[in-house]
Amino acid sequence: MPMEKITFANQLLQYLITGLTVGSTYAMVAIGFNIIYNVTEIINLAQGEFVMLGGLVMVFLHVAAGLPIVLAFPLTVIIVTLVGMLLDRLAIRPIRQPSVLTLIIATIAASIIIKGIAMFIWGKDPFDLPAFSGRHPIHFLGAVIQPQYFWIIGFLIVIVIFLTLFFEKTIIGKAMSACADNPGAASLVGINVKRMILLSFALSAAIGAVAGITITPISLMEYDRGAMLAIKGFGAVVLGGLGSFPGAILGGLILGTIESFGAGLIHSGYKDAFALIVLLGALFLRPSGLLGSIEVSKFKRF
């Protein structure tokens, strides 16, 4: 009997660790949503495509073209960042007299196009990517931890530190916050608001690429994974509070953990349903999210 209890506890630990890892990926997607939302009030539904592209471009550069990871990684981030900037230039900026809704619809259209191009290039099969430090699991209190988990969580930490410094310490970061706060006043002090929007797309795409590169060794990647990742990331955003960065991280980690426990304890077939249930639950019970304030949700027009 005591043996069995420990095993069950071990299993719970396993679910927790897996959940936090997957949750870190969701958190990255959620952060990407918030960066664009904060500057433009647009929910960029092509956010998941950045993740998909991150994984597949990395597979191409590292596996197919044989570039070493240290080269393929930054190159992938740059390529996906350029895609993000193109998204702004080709889909968002040309729209005349934009309303937030038309812009969101434009991001849906863009995501369908990106997905189509990815299918054309890579086909429909999932691709694997070698784990960064091999696949010899570490055993910890009976749970099995893939070394790649540390990379994913580590990159989330790096992104958080980078963004905190960027938004707190640099004038460009402050200018982006200023655009989010009051775009009219921002242009009156000389900030080029359109360029800040471009930058927000670039940053989000870069973070999406990192999410995709780091998760692919664990869960493979194929052309049509973007939409589900976007839904999960959006669930994390809503759970944490639209626009809140701490909320995005908390929301992502909670969502990943719920999903992992749900899959383990209830049924793995319903894995994706849990995210939707959490999303709907959050919208009904606390639309402002865990860390979002009612004041902010009123302040934002959307």
Add this chain to the structure above:
Amino acid sequence: MLKTEGLTAYYDNIPALKGISINVPKGQVVTIIGANGAGKSTLLKAISGLIKSLEGRIIYKEKNIAGLLSNQIVGLGISQVPEGRQLFSHLTVQDNINLGAYLKFKRRYRHEIDERIKEVFGMFPILEKRSEQIAGTLSGGEQQMLAIARALMGRPKLLLLDEPSMGLAPLIVKEIFEVIERLNQSGTTILLVEQNARAALKTADYAYVLETGELVLEGSAKDLSGNIKVKEAYLGG
């Protein structure tokens, strides 16, 4: 220093300004008075490059600046303190002030910025005391001072002020107008838009009266203060 020639501005094809020509000579305070909805803010927005459909010319230092982007116009030395302050209300007082020098930060004029911050804090000591406070939590008067301070960070040669007295207690209004006079004495040219005609005419050298997008009267501030029509319509008889 600044002239507009036949300036017409449209919102969705409806003109809000109809052929406005004004002249703001260097070193003076020029005021535009007029009722709510007359087009005063539209005129300042047009000068600042915030209105896309424009006809006519805006001459600043002998060059037509109509059609330039707002961030380019700030770079030329024209700063606006917009109606209703328009602070970055979720950022700190210090952030608001720093962002006023955004273009200088981009050129890395760190030394000049630090000097300017000292000057601005010297002018508004209360802002230095509250520099870490969130701008949205300041009192109305403090917010107006912060809005002016932010605009001054760009070292403007021409300052556009849109109803700086709006919603403020009489004592604070007096303080704000003293600030405007001091700025003018130190060499800043000022275009002041006001509904508070009495205060504006006291401070200004020259005045224009705007009604539904058209100039109906102009003259030295002294002459207009004595004008019967102005007295009846704007100075409460």
